[in-house]
Amino acid sequence: MSTTTPLEPDSFAITANLAQPRLPKWALVLVAVLSLGIAGLLTLLLGWSPFAGLVLAIALAAVGLPLWALLLEGKRSAADRLATSLVWAAFGVVLVPLVWLIWLVVKNGIGVINGEFLTYDMRNVVGAGGGIYHALWGTILVTLAAAIISIPIGLFTAIYLVEYGRGSRLARVTTFLVDVMTGIPSIVAGLFALSLFVLIFGPAIRIGFGGAVALSLLMIPTVVRSAEEMLRLVPSDLREASYALGIPKWRTIVKVVLPTALGGIITGVVLAISRVIGETAPLLVVAGATDSVNFNLFEGRMMTLPVYIFSQYSSPGVVPIGMEGDPPGYARAWGAALVLIAIVMVLNLVARIIGAYFAPKTERRR
Amino acid sequence: MAKSIDVSDLNIYYGDFLAVEGVNMTIRAKAVTAFIGPSGCGKSTFLRTLNRMHEVIPGARVEGKVMVSGQSLYDPAIDPVAVRRQIGMVFQRPNPFPTMSIYDNVLAGSKLNSKKMKKSEADAIVEKSLKSANLWNEVKDRLDKPGMGLSGGQQQRLCIARAIAVSPEVLLMDEPCSALDPISTAAIEDLIHELKSEYTIVIVTHNMQQAARVSDDTGFFNLKATGEPGHLVEFNPTNKMFTNPDEESTEAYISGRFG
Numbered sequence: 066m067s068t069t070t071p072l073e074p075d076s077f078a079i080t081a082n083l084a085q086p087r088l089p090k091w092a093l094v095l096v097a098v099l100s101l102g103i104a105g106l107l108t109l110l111l112g113w114s115p116f117a118g119l120v121l122a123i124a125l126a127a128v129g130l131p132l133w134a135l136l137l138e139g140k141r142s143a144a145d146r147l148a149t150s151l152v153w154a155a156f157g158v159v160l161v162p163l164v165w166l167i168w169l170v171v172k173n174g175i176g177v178i179n180g181e182f183l184t185y186d187m188r189n190v191v192g193a194g195g196g197i198y199h200a201l202w203g204t205i206l207v208t209l210a211a212a213i214i215s216i217p218i219g220l221f222t223a224i225y226l227v228e229y230g231r232g233s234r235l236a237r238v239t240t241f242l243v244d245v246m247t248g249i250p251s252i253v254a255g256l257f258a259l260s261l262f263v264l265i266f267g268p269a270i271r272i273g274f275g276g277a278v279a280l281s282l283l284m285i286p287t288v289v290r291s292a293e294e295m296l297r298l299v300p301s302d303l304r305e306a307s308y309a310l311g312i313p314k315w316r317t318i319v320k321v322v323l324p325t326a327l328g329g330i331i332t333g334v335v336l337a338i339s340r341v342i343g344e345t346a347p348l349l350v351v352a353g354a355t356d357s358v359n360f361n362l363f364e365g366r367m368m369t370l371p372v373y374i375f376s377q378y379s380s381p382g383v384v385p386i387g388m389e390g391d392p393p394g395y396a397r398a399w400g401a402a403l404v405l406i407a408i409v410m411v412l413n414l415v416a417r418i419i420g421a422y423f424a425p426k427t428e429r430r431r
Numbered sequence: 432m433a434k435s436i437d438v439s440d441l442n443i444y445y446g447d448f449l450a451v452e453g454v455n456m457t458i459r460a461k462a463v464t465a466f467i468g469p470s471g472c473g474k475s476t477f478l479r480t481l482n483r484m485h486e487v488i489p490g491a492r493v494e495g496k497v498m499v500s501g502q503s504l505y506d507p508a509i510d511p512v513a514v515r516r517q518i519g520m521v522f523q524r525p526n527p528f529p530t531m532s533i534y535d536n537v538l539a540g541s542k543l544n545s546k547k548m549k550k551s552e553a554d555a556i557v558e559k560s561l562k563s564a565n566l567w568n569e570v571k572d573r574l575d576k577p578g579m580g581l582s583g584g585q586q587q588r589l590c591i592a593r594a595i596a597v598s599p600e601v602l603l604m605d606e607p608c609s610a611l612d613p614i615s616t617a618a619i620e621d622l623i624h625e626l627k628s629e630y631t632i633v634i635v636t637h638n639m640q641q642a643a644r645v646s647d648d649t650g651f652f653n654l655k656a657t658g659e660p661g662h663l664v665e666f667n668p669t670n671k672m673f674t675n676p677d678e679e680s681t682e683a684y685i686s687g688r689f690g
Binding site for chain 1: 482489513514515516524527529530542
């Protein structure tokens with residue numbers, strides 16, 4: 066190394082000029098204001114709707130900024146700005162329906178919700194009044210029963226797939242069937258549950274438990290899939306560490322693998338629950354619809370929130386003679402929709418909190 | 432208490448692939464035995480057959496005999512779980528259980544087997560194991576903190592403490608220092624020297640100086656050619672191995688003229 070002649074200091078000098086013209090920081094604001102101005106002017110002059118004007122403004126900004134960058138900064142920077150604006154535009158497009166939906170449901174539903182709405186059923190209610198008490202309990206009981214059926218089945222299936230059946234023919238067939246199950250239309254699951262219970266109890270049977278069975282058909286594949294992913298994420302190092310301490314395989318699974326994956330598994334289960342809690346068709350078919358409270362899953366029809374929304378909308382009742390406005394059922398449907406969305410949101414929040422609580426703890430947490 | 436291991440005509444397979452061929456050796460009790468050799472020559476694979484960890488990988492199997500104190504490890508009557516309780520293992524990458532505290536990690540061997548023990552007894556085991564692993568002074572004030580919060584070297588010593596907490600008779604170490612800095616490595620080598628008085632230790636290493644420093648016997652593994660199974664070239668006392676090896680290829684490998 067010491068034999069090489071020292072390099073001339075000059076040869077270290079960077080010959081290429083690293084500086085190049087950049088758009089000013091306020092370029093984005095300027096382009097946005099200009100686009101809005103041009104679009105606004107055109108909208109006013111040509112009499113377009115404000116929505117069309119907004120779309121035009123966004124399109125102008127998405128094209129204008131990259132064009133300016135192309136002229137001033139060069140091709141790579143222009144491509145960067147174009148990609149950035151496309152990503153932001155896509156983000157906005159996704160966000161619009163979500164925000165719109167929540168805003169609409171809150172606006173129409175919040176006025177309906179009060180003590181009476183939450184604690185009264187629809188028995189003998191003809192005009193205004195009544196509530197979702199029976200549907201709320203129906204949804205809670207049916208979903209709980211569905212979760213009790215599908216969580217053990219799904220979890221044990223996932224444990225088999227990851228820990229015992231790796232690469233075996235049975236595991237491959239199971240994975241394939243679970244994938245097929247994911248695609249079952251919910252109405253088919255409902256009809257299956259109905260025909261099953263008709264075979265057992267005779268025709269014209271409607272019980273809440275049937276709805277739970279139908280929902281669990283939809284829930285099991287989601288639980289299997291999410292739990293499988295989570296169990297696969299547990300490093301095999303940990304399993305080997307446990308085996309090397311003389312821990313049998315079943316204890317390794319129960320005490321090392323499952324606790325390590327618990328946060329993710331719970332999140333997956335809650336997401337599966339919030340997916341099936343809004344199912345309407347299978348419940349309409351098997352659990353039926355009723356106006357009364359029914360706490361017994363194994364006897365009689367049971368109302369649930371989605372079916373309640375559907376029936377309030379399809380038969381909203383009549384506006385009393387001499388009054389103006391919508392039939393009373395519409396408002397109740399909005400209120401029930403808001404309650405359903407709130408339940409799903411709370412479930413998701415709970416899932417996140419539980420997931421964070423059970424996540425493997427490190428001091429060097431990100 | 433510590434046990435010697437006799438290996439005769441051991442062939443190790445992954446499915447149909449013969450990974451290691453015809454190993455014969457005697458590993459002495461209360462001594463350190465090191466395995467050296469190039470990557471992929473089957474040192475780690477061989478090490479894992481000594482406590483039946485090899486068969487954890489699907490399709491993996493062995494032919495031949497491994498005798499520990501007169502018992503054949505691969506006899507159908509032998510319970511692999513019981514074997515692993517006697518023959519502990521430390522892995523290349525530190526793998527403390529992420530859901531457990533430092534305290535629980537050390538006690539993992541008995542806790543996961545749901546063994547009941549008194550608090551005082553458990554405390555004594557934790558202190559003794561952590562002291563043996565040279566980790567006690569660094570963690571004694573934060574035993575309830577998660578084991579994953581330690582540095583890499585500390586995690587590895589935690590894994591060693593966990594392995595010796597179940598008081599095995601043999602300790603297998605698969606490149607325990609490969610992910611560690613020189614200071615942590617020195618700590619672990621000191622530890623190996625201390626543990627030698629109680630345990631039979633087998634260590635796989637890529638670091639020939641380390642083999643020379645810590646071991647009493649050394650085995651050199653090599654591949655005949657790429658795609659051929661690995662085999663044991665030479666097994667001799669470490670002194671002889673590093674000064675006057677029997678085989679030319681051993682000398683070539685040790686002196687860095689490998690080929």
